[in-house]
Amino acid sequence: MSNSVVKNIGLAAAALVAATGLALPPAQAATAPLAGITRTDLQRHDLGTPGREAVQVRVDIAPGKAFGRHTHPGEEIIYVLAGALEYRIDGRPPVTLKAGDVLFIPAGAVHAARNVGDVTGSELATYIVEKGKPLVALEK
16 A cells, blocks of 8 residues: 555544544643653543543553552552553552553552563553542652
């Protein structure tokens, strides 16, 4: 296939996604409290339950970096996209997850994540949280 055909197919696909309303709002990068960690907000929507919302965030952690102990005002559902990430949830043994692995963190559970691999570790974090509260509360 020529480059112009590939380009036209890509443009047609983009137009179809936009026309059907499936396009996501532009991602917004948020600065994490630690160098080597990037949190990118992907989407946020109200749920059918009053006062609750779903939030999806991509978290990228550089090799050897950690996101310290913190909590969320609701449940967190993690899907590891790349790398090897170690999660520590208070009261549980540490667990190391790789691409394709999942983890459920209960509301209010104190936890931390650390990249134990040699490439950037990435996760898709989906939060089901109380609307209007800060998404992340750092522990001391």
